[in-house]
Amino acid sequence: MPKITFIDAARETRTVEAKNGMSVMETAIKNNVPGIDADCGGACACATCHVQVHPDWIAKVGSPGSMEQSMLDFAEGVTEFSRLSCQIKVTDALDGLVVTTPESQH
C-alpha cells in the first residue's frame, strides 16, 4: 500500500497508508490528518482541500484539470505546487508522496 506524508503548517509530519483509487483528500480524512476541510466531500466544489505538493513530486502528480485549475485560480495562497487533494487519485506511483497542508482552508 502506498504511503503518503502530510506536513502541517506547524511542520508536524504524519505518514499514513493510503489505498489505491482513493483520493489524497480521503486518505487525510480517513487518517484524521488535520488541515484539510473537504467541505464538499470531493465534488470539486469547495476548494477547502488545497495542498502544496512537494516539488520533487509535482511532475508525478501532474497538473490540475481545467475545473480544478479554475477553482485554484481564485483560492488563497496558491503556488505552482498547489493542487486540490480530492482530485489526486492514489496509485502505486505515488508511494512516498509528500504534501503540505495550509494553516487554514479559508
Place this chain on the structure above:
Amino acid sequence: MAERAPDRVVIIGGGQAGCQAAASLRQLGHAGEIVIIAEEPDAPYQRPPLSKAYLKGEIEAERLLIRPESFYAEERIELRLGERVTAIDRAARRVTTDAEQGEAGLGYNALIIATGTRPRRLAAPGAGLGGVFELRTRADVERLKPALKPGERLCVVGAGYIGLETAAAARALGCEVTVIEAMDRVLSRVAGEELSAFFANEHRSRGVQLRLGARLEAFEGAGSVSGVRLAGGEVIGCDVVIVGVGVIANDEIAREAGLVCDDGIVVDRAQRTSDAAVFAIGDVARRPLVHFGDRMMRLESVHNAIEGGKIAAAAILGAPHPAEDAPWFWSDQYDLKLQTAGLWTGADATVVRGDPAERSFAVFYLQAGRLIAVDAVNAAPEYIVGKKLVSLGAMVAPGELADKSVAMKDIAARALART
C-alpha cells in the same frame, strides 16, 4: 435528577451539521464532554452521493463517512447511534431519549439541535404500496438499489435537484425513466427559467420522459406499484417510484419544548434559539443570512450545515464568529457539474454567459444592479467569481457579464472597483 456536567454539550442528530459542530467544538478547544445522539444506525455520513455516485454503485459505503469511526474516540466524542431524543426539558436542561424510558435523561450545559429534515410524503392513495421509495438516508438507498435493475421502469415524482439526479443515475443504471412534475418547469423552486430549460432539454436528450404540469392523483397497483395515475386519468406504468417532493423540518421536539419555530427552528446570527442555552443548525434551522440583509431562510445544503456547526461551536465557546460564505450548492447530473451560489429569488434581471448548447455556461441573477446569485454549468470560473461577488454585494455590468471575451478575473476587478 439528571446528572449535570457543567461543560457537557449535547448534540441531537448525527448528520453533516451535528458532526461539524462536534469537530469544531474540539478544534476550538472545548475540553468537556460532547455527546451526539443520533437516530440513524450509521456514523455521520454524507448525503450528496446518495443520489449520485453511491446510487450508481461507484463508491462503497465506507466512503460516505464524514469522519472515520476512529475519529470519535480520538476526539472523545460520544456517539450514541440508533437513539432518538424524545423530549427537551429546558428548565432542567436535559434531554430524554427512547433508550432510557422513565429515567432521568441526560443533562446539558449547551444543547445543539441538528435534526435535519425528512421527505414530505404525498397523501395520494396508494402511497404505501411496495416499490414506492423516498431518498434521504443510506437505508433508503439500500432498499431502493436492488429495484433499479436495467430495463425497470422508474417514475420519479418531483423535478428538484434530488429527483433529477436520481433520474440521471437511473438512466446510467439502464432504467426507463419518467419524471413527473406539477409545475410547468423543472427546478422551479431553486433556479430561473434558463437553467430549467437547459436541464429539461438535457434529460430529454438522455431518454428521460418529462411530464411537466402533471398532477399525480394516485399510485396504482395491488401490493406493489404498477403505475401512477395523473389528474385527467392517464396512467403511467412503472415498476418503481421515487418521491422527491421536498422536505419537512424535524422541529417537533423544539416546538414541544416551547422554542420559537416557523417551518424550522428560528435562530439568530449565532445560531442561538429563543433559549440562550439551545442552538439549532443545518437543515432544521431558520437563520438570518448576512449577505441578504438578514433575510430569514431555512437552507438545505452541505454549506449551510457546516457553517452552522462552526458558528454554533464558536458561540458556545465565546470564540470569534467564523466568516460566512454566500450560500453555495452543487449538483451532478450525467457529465454536467452545476455549481451555484447565492439566492436567485427577487432577481429583476438575468444574464446568460456562454452558450447552453456548448454545455458550459452560467446564468447570473441581478437585483438593482447587484449580483445576487449564479448558476454555473461546467463553468468553474463563473461560479467562483460569482460566489465572491455575491458575498460582497458587488455591482455588476450586464454587458460585461454576457461578453465571453472579458475574462471573469477582469469582471471581478471592475465590479470591485465599482462597489
